[in-house]
Amino acid sequence: NAGVTQTPKFQVLKTGQSMTLQCAQDMNHEYMSWYRQDPGMGLRLIHYSVGAGITDQGEVPNGYNVSRSTTEDFPLRLLSAAPSQTSVYFCASRGQGSQETQYFGPGTRLLVL
Amino acid sequence: TQLLEQSPQFLSIQEGENLTVYCNSSSVFSSLQWYRQEPGEGPVLLVTVVTGGEVKKLKRLTFQFGDARKDSSLHITAAQPGDTGLYLCAGTDYKLSFGAGTTVTVRA
Numbered sequence: 001n002a003g004v005t006q007t008p009k010f011q012v013l014k015t016g017q018s019m020t021l022q023c024a025q026d027m028n029h030e031y032m033s034w035y036r037q038d039p040g041m042g043l044r045l046i047h048y049s050v051g052a053g054i055t056d057q058g059e060v061p062n063g064y065n066v067s068r069s070t071t072e073d074f075p076l077r078l079l080s081a082a083p084s085q086t087s088v089y090f091c092a093s094r095g096q097g098s099q100e101t102q103y104f105g106p107g108t109r110l111l112v113l
Numbered sequence: 114t115q116l117l118e119q120s121p122q123f124l125s126i127q128e129g130e131n132l133t134v135y136c137n138s139s140s141v142f143s144s145l146q147w148y149r150q151e152p153g154e155g156p157v158l159l160v161t162v163v164t165g166g167e168v169k170k171l172k173r174l175t176f177q178f179g180d181a182r183k184d185s186s187l188h189i190t191a192a193q194p195g196d197t198g199l200y201l202c203a204g205t206d207y208k209l210s211f212g213a214g215t216t217v218t219v220r221a
Contacts, residue, residue: 004155033208040122042201042213043156058208090155098205099144099163104155 002026006091006105013081013112021076021108023091029103031094032074033058034066036087037107043090049074050096081112116140117204117212125218129191134215136202137184143206145178145185150199150214159187161205192219 007022025032033048035058045058049068063085065077074093078085088109094102117138126132136145144163148156160169162178162185169176173196175188189196197219203209 035211040213042117042119042211043203043209044211045208048208092155098207099146099161101158101161102146102209104157106155107153 004091004093004103004105006089006108008108009106010109011111013078013110015082015112017081019078019081021078021089021091021110023074023076023105024072025074025091025093025103026072027093027103028071029093030071030096031100032068033092033102034064034074034076035090035092036060036085037090038087046076046089078110081110083112086110086112116210117202119200119202119212119215121215122213123216123218125220126192128193128219128221132189132192132217134187134200134217135184136186136212138204139183140204140206141182142204143182144204145182146203146205146209147176147185147187148201148203150201151197156199156201189217192217194219194221 004025030051034046035043044060047066049055091105094100120135146161147159150156160176165180165182167178173190177186199214201214203211
């Protein structure tokens with residue numbers, strides 16, 4: 001099993017550009033989520049999904065869109081990048097129970113100029 | 114505003130010393146998880162504590178969940194350089210709420 005994979009590892013954008021961060025998991029997990037990590041802030045939930053076709057907002061959803069057309073994939077779209085979106089982004093997946101182990105991807109480092 | 118407060122923010126100790134990291138909240142959680150994150154990688158789950166007053170041991174790491182299920186601690190005995198990393202606590206109420214983390218450095 002590859003676990004949770006994320007692409008790209010690094011990305012530099014100019015303000016106003018759009019892009020999609022890819023996330024895939026091969027563990028047949030229903031629950032997937034996106035976090036951003038900033039210094040001194042821990043991990044903050046952006047969006048999450050409890051299954052294909054179902055998504056919901058987390059703590060900091062503004063400026064981001066998600067979709068879940070398959071169980072395996074959960075892409076995160078930045079509609080119009082802003083310098084405030086410079087961060088490290090982590091995708092995670094787990095089984096349905098809230099006490100299940102959550103597996104994180106290696107992260108995508110995004111710099112918006 | 115962080116739902117979970119971790120202290121201290123930074124901790125630097127000598128190899129062989131003991132350390133304790135604290136995680137406190139005003140909210141009750143159904144369970145609490147501890148993760149360790151190394152530079153350039155995603156967090157990795159260390160333990161989940163579920164019952165108020167529960168104590169779990171993982172080799173030299175001891176995790177405790179408060180009786181009221183609002184706080185937790187992580188104690189490392191005889192720390193080693195391999196224990197260096199960012200330690201994060203997360204409260205589970207279906208979604209995870211993370212603390213800001215404690216950066217632990219163990220000097221050889």
